[in-house]
Amino acid sequence: MAAPTLVMATRNAGKVRELRDLLQGLGIELLSLADFPDLPEIPEEGATFLENASFKAKEVARLTHLPALADDSGLEVAALEGRPGVFSARYAQDRTGGAIPSDANNWRKLLEEMQGIPWEERWARFVCEIALALPDGRIFTAQGECPGYIANEPKGEHGFGYDPVFWVPEFGCHMAELEPAIKNRISHRARALAALREILVSIKDEL
């Protein structure tokens, strides 16, 4: 019998690598959107990470007739009522004349907004929602979180996005100072994927 096949609904090579690592050993053949170059770009217009991940997974399952896995993630800052949230990647777009902002554009805007806010009120978390959609319409979801604080200044060279300004209490340093192997153990994405792996194990025979 052929191995069950799953499409990872992303074109991001880094994410594909991370997903492959975390899902290895399950006997599932993993494809990505790179294997479906003609599929249209799927918009991320939902109000929550869960809405975005679910919509993307469902669309890709519908278009490919295969089980599809999609994620959406970002940073939620308590003092900013959960912003940047689903706008994490585009947070500083108001300052770039509509162009996609760089990671540094985004975290600079965040640091400016956090100026003067005391340490104990700088609590934040990275959140990742993953959705698995089956061609028959069923959907399974898993969430992961990584708690920390918004630092007063950037530090560290690893990672991406808001990692330079995210302080991780567990390690007493900025996320961007952690070796990738350590980040990949504690990150919101790793935690969501660990939960999703359990789901995959339990429904593998139905894929």
Ligand code: IMP
């Ligand atoms: P997406 O899940 O690829 O749409 O990620 C949205 C945005 O959230 C990214 O562009 C980053 O700004 C931010 N983000 C998501 N995960 C991380 C992370 O692990 N570290 C830092 N920033 C992240």
